[in-house]
Amino acid sequence: MTATEQETRVDGGRAGGVPGRLRSGALGLFHSVWSPTAVTMRRWALTAVVVNVGISVTGAAVRLTGSGLGCPSWPRCTPGSFVPAPHDDHSPLNMAIEFGNRLLSFLVLAVAVACLVAAFRRVPRRRPLVAIALIQPLGVAVQAVWGGIVVRTMLNPVTVSVHFLLSIGMIAAALALYARAGEGDAPPRRLVHRDIRTLGFVLVAAVFVLLVAGVVVTGTGPHSGDDAASRFSFDIEAMARLHADAVWVVLGLTFALLFALHVTDSPGRARRGALVLLGVELAQGVIGYVQYFLAVPALLVGLHVLGSTLVWIAALRVVFLMRSRGTEPSSAPPAAPGANEVSAAGV
Numbered sequence: 001m002t003a004t005e006q007e008t009r010v011d012g013g014r015a016g017g018v019p020g021r022l023r024s025g026a027l028g029l030f031h032s033v034w035s036p037t038a039v040t041m042r043r044w045a046l047t048a049v050v051v052n053v054g055i056s057v058t059g060a061a062v063r064l065t066g067s068g069l070g071c072p073s074w075p076r077c078t079p080g081s082f083v084p085a086p087h088d089d090h091s092p093l094n095m096a097i098e099f100g101n102r103l104l105s106f107l108v109l110a111v112a113v114a115c116l117v118a119a120f121r122r123v124p125r126r127r128p129l130v131a132i133a134l135i136q137p138l139g140v141a142v143q144a145v146w147g148g149i150v151v152r153t154m155l156n157p158v159t160v161s162v163h164f165l166l167s168i169g170m171i172a173a174a175l176a177l178y179a180r181a182g183e184g185d186a187p188p189r190r191l192v193h194r195d196i197r198t199l200g201f202v203l204v205a206a207v208f209v210l211l212v213a214g215v216v217v218t219g220t221g222p223h224s225g226d227d228a229a230s231r232f233s234f235d236i237e238a239m240a241r242l243h244a245d246a247v248w249v250v251l252g253l254t255f256a257l258l259f260a261l262h263v264t265d266s267p268g269r270a271r272r273g274a275l276v277l278l279g280v281e282l283a284q285g286v287i288g289y290v291q292y293f294l295a296v297p298a299l300l301v302g303l304h305v306l307g308s309t310l311v312w313i314a315a316l317r318v319v320f321l322m323r324s325r326g327t328e329p330s331s332a333p334p335a336a337p338g339a340n341e342v343s344a345a346g347v
Helices: 003-034 038-064 092-121 127-152 157-181 194-220 236-263 268-293 298-321 339-346
Strands: none
Touching: 003 038, 003 092, 038 092, 038 127, 038 157, 038 298, 092 127, 092 157, 127 157, 157 194, 157 298, 194 236, 194 298, 236 268, 268 298
């Protein structure tokens, strides 16, 4: 590019100003979905991970601020209105917090649809990628219906717990999409010893059990989301101890996995992944014990919810790092008719 062309391009960008940059950004976003590459496909999958973690944490914030029934109806916010309207039993702030969380569902849905369209438009189209991407919009639909059940059951701890665990499933699906978008469709090939990979699966199962124990503790303790909400009838001290025991089991399995990866000289990416998992677990454990001794303040509970999603992601990531499916297929445009014949003739 000549100096004159560069100056023309710069002047054109300046002339467009903010509207021009916004238009360029919107076009880039559209092309990342409609004409995706391996890089943009992974970016959308990573965005799906982020928004699903985000709505899990904001959902906890709804409960922690006592706004669980800020919108006492579903699908409307209040009887006769889809948006917050004056209501004698709920403050405007609680209604705004709950309604804001509902609005975030549309962001999650938009990202989910973008993931599906990008997977469908990917050249060459990969059926496994499309199938995994389809989980995102379907999951949003299931979550929306289940959210209505949560409201209609007055924040029953069982329905609230399932609501969070569904989010955990959505995060796992989004992470699987991210991992698969950067690799091929060959049969999985182990990069570590078979027993070490099995240990990785056991660790993921233990983390899931830990998450289930965590939601039971949450459903037994304070921060129900509303004064009218019911609670599990378990003893909170016993549940907290059970949860702590599960934490130590997960930590022990993580230490075992990290040790096994190092003594067998496994790939560096798997060892680093296990080390990251251990670091996240230790940070989460510190938050958990501090919140327990400080009588579970709302802010620390929110951080603990965020930490639980990060532990889940880190555990799943280690499993993905211990196997390979080859390289991601090329997305080069199809050759023009007759190109192969010409090439053959040249050879």
